[in-house]
Amino acid sequence: MLVCQESLFTEAPPATGGIIVPSKNSKEPRETLNRERVLRAAVSLADECGIDSVTMRELGRRLEVKAASLYNHIASRDDLLGGMVDLALSEIAVPTEGVFWKETMRRRAISAREVFARHRWAAGLIDSRDRTGPDSLAYVDRVLGVLIQAGFSPAAAANAFLVLDSYLYGFERQRPDVSIEDGFERSEAARKILAAIPHGGYQNAARVAMEYAEHPFDQEAAFEFGLGLILDGLERQLGADSTRR
Amino acid sequence: MLVCQESLFTEAPPATGGIIVPSKNSKEPRETLNRERVLRAAVSLADECGIDSVTMRELGRRLEVKAASLYNHIASRDDLLGGMVDLALSEIAVPTEGVFWKETMRRRAISAREVFARHRWAAGLIDSRDRTGPDSLAYVDRVLGVLIQAGFSPAAAANAFLVLDSYLYGFERQRPDVSIEDGFERSEAARKILAAIPHGGYQNAARVAMEYAEHPFDQEAAFEFGLGLILDGLERQLGADSTRR
DNA sequence: ACCTGAACACCGTTCAAGT
DNA sequence: ACCTGAACACCGTTCAAGT
Numbered sequence: 001m002l003v004c005q006e007s008l009f010t011e012a013p014p015a016t017g018g019i020i021v022p023s024k025n026s027k028e029p030r031e032t033l034n035r036e037r038v039l040r041a042a043v044s045l046a047d048e049c050g051i052d053s054v055t056m057r058e059l060g061r062r063l064e065v066k067a068a069s070l071y072n073h074i075a076s077r078d079d080l081l082g083g084m085v086d087l088a089l090s091e092i093a094v095p096t097e098g099v100f101w102k103e104t105m106r107r108r109a110i111s112a113r114e115v116f117a118r119h120r121w122a123a124g125l126i127d128s129r130d131r132t133g134p135d136s137l138a139y140v141d142r143v144l145g146v147l148i149q150a151g152f153s154p155a156a157a158a159n160a161f162l163v164l165d166s167y168l169y170g171f172e173r174q175r176p177d178v179s180i181e182d183g184f185e186r187s188e189a190a191r192k193i194l195a196a197i198p199h200g201g202y203q204n205a206a207r208v209a210m211e212y213a214e215h216p217f218d219q220e221a222a223f224e225f226g227l228g229l230i231l232d233g234l235e236r237q238l239g240a241d242s243t244r245r
Numbered sequence: 246m247l248v249c250q251e252s253l254f255t256e257a258p259p260a261t262g263g264i265i266v267p268s269k270n271s272k273e274p275r276e277t278l279n280r281e282r283v284l285r286a287a288v289s290l291a292d293e294c295g296i297d298s299v300t301m302r303e304l305g306r307r308l309e310v311k312a313a314s315l316y317n318h319i320a321s322r323d324d325l326l327g328g329m330v331d332l333a334l335s336e337i338a339v340p341t342e343g344v345f346w347k348e349t350m351r352r353r354a355i356s357a358r359e360v361f362a363r364h365r366w367a368a369g370l371i372d373s374r375d376r377t378g379p380d381s382l383a384y385v386d387r388v389l390g391v392l393i394q395a396g397f398s399p400a401a402a403a404n405a406f407l408v409l410d411s412y413l414y415g416f417e418r419q420r421p422d423v424s425i426e427d428g429f430e431r432s433e434a435a436r437k438i439l440a441a442i443p444h445g446g447y448q449n450a451a452r453v454a455m456e457y458a459e460h461p462f463d464q465e466a467a468f469e470f471g472l473g474l475i476l477d478g479l480e481r482q483l484g485a486d487s488t489r490r
Numbered sequence: 491a492c493c494t495g496a497a498c499a500c501c502g503t504t505c506a507a508g509t
Numbered sequence: 510a511c512c513t514g515a516a517c518a519c520c521g522t523t524c525a526a527g528t
Contacts, residue, residue, distance in 0.1 A: 022402070032492070048303025056521060068522080069493050077521065124372060128420045137447060144449035154452040163418065163471035167408070173372045174407065202382060204389035207399040213432030215400070226408035226475070229482075277511070301502060313503080314512050322502065 004049035007009040033065060033074045039083045043119065046084065051121035054080075081125055088122040091115045095142055101150035102231050108143065109227050116172045123172035151242055160234050167230055171223055192224055249294035278308060280318045284328045287306050288364065291329065296366035297323075313432050326370055331369040335380040336360045340387055346395035347476050353388065354413055359416045368417035396487055412475055416468055 043064050045056050058076060060067040074080045093111035095104040116123045140161075147157035286307050291299050301312040301322060308315075319325045338356035340349040361368045392402035412419075 010331070050458030055519090057519085062397075066494055067520095068495085068524090071522075072492055078411060124369075137450065141447045141450045144453060146450055148452070153454045154449070157449075158453045158456075158462075159467050159470060161472065162416070162467055163412070166415035166419055166471065167412045168415065169418060169474075170411035171407070173414060174411055204384045204393055204402075205382065205386045207393070208389060208403045211399045217403075217417075219317065222404050222407055225404060226411065229408065229475055230412075230471070233478055237474075265516085300501085301498090311513055312501095313505090317511055318505075357525095 004053065014039060029086075033063060033069070033073055035083070038070060038073045039061065039080070039087055041043060042080055042084050046121045047119055051124070054084075081122060085125045086135050088115060089126075089139060090137055091118070093140065095138075095146050100144050100160045104146050105231060106227060109164065110224075112168055113172065113223065123169050124167055151238055153241070156237070156241065164227075164230060167226060171226065175219070247297070249298065272278070275398065278310060278314070278318055283308065283315060283318045283326070284332055287325055288329050288332055291366045292364055299329075299366075322461070328366060329371045331380050333360060333364045334371075334384060336363070337384065339384075340391050346391050347480060349391050350409060350476060351472060354409065356412055358468065368414050373416055396483055397488070401486065408479075409472075409475060412471060416471065420464070420465075 018113060038059070042054050042059055045059060045062060050058070056067040056070055059080075060070055063070075070080075074083065084088075092115050093107060095108050143161055144157050147160055152160060268415070283304070287299055287304055290307055301315055305312040305315055305326075315325075319328065334436060337360050338352060340353050342367075359425055389402050392405055398404060415440060
């Protein structure tokens, strides 16, 4: 299914050709396009080939339609990206209100990380873009509900939400591309790092590098460590606020 | 100095014209370009007009040079963006090793936020891009040094660094564009939000919106709240590790 | 209502040619 | 060593024209 090689042809394929999109039975009259089909195609294109390859023209090619036609279903490329983010965020597991808020928030964060692993382009697209899509809004409302029900004031709940998601998105964007894998390569890497230290420069960075060469960096553990830190802090704040009241 | 209006001319300005770049005395023979001058011009272009207007062609226009010439000084647009990030990060205040680590980290975070306020494009560019520029590496080394000296193990220091910066960058990217300002507009906004709630939907979001309509959201306070949470957590971890040893 | 063709005003990058 | 002209292979978006 992964068809990301830069197109070998610039011209449109012959209309008869089932070669390019083999999974599509071209006999049945193609059902008409709509916003959802466009968004879903964009998401899988981004998943497979990276966000940079999500161009109007490439997306049109995938949907067997000219780029200009897409504007019947989306307002602009920005609108497209916004819709894609909305779709991705909607995959984050729904917090269930019955569970203890801390556990709910932890599960939500881990679920979000799984979503961001599946859609590696998504975290980079969440920013000034308003989170006003209906799915997103419902999601935000549910998260706030869990926190308010747990005893946070509306403002404190919003604050907690913001702090948690800042960490979540920020961690995701720093997701390191660790490439060194087997033991030999690791110690070899450490040796090189030491050799490259120019006469006592970057000593601290070198110590960390050596440490990681021996005990590889556990990204998931690092994430959950920070998550726990924040959740514990929020819990303490909640306790302080409720005794004061 | 702000000259961001989309260029009114496509053709190059007349060579004699001091009209377009009035601050530049065009009589003296322009000093030759170099990497630093290109990067600095790109940074101020991004500051003034946004990152999207940093194109090779526009940058060339600013430097009174054809776009192709830029490739004598930078390898590619990606190289350019990397260099810009490096330059911005180098503006973050240097942590001084003499001070208590927690205060140092707090000041660093606040300084970083000031830098990101000045260069609003910067936070969005820090991601998979390696932080391997010489300035960045020296900076990383210094931060790690403060933490290690405070008693964190190399791995714990790296973890603390990662957690802090995840929060920092993540918060920055969510920086809300609060547009409502005066009191009347705020209560008006709250009224509208309530009116828009479709028969009991999004109740929690509505409560938060109303709360903010009365007591406007203090972004700086929210940031420092989360920052304090994380720093306190790290301090507790440091204490636990050192008593255990 | 939806799609196409063709155009417009852009991009990043390469490269032979100039100085 | 640095810059230019010209080209290549792209972009997003608009719009009259088709069905």
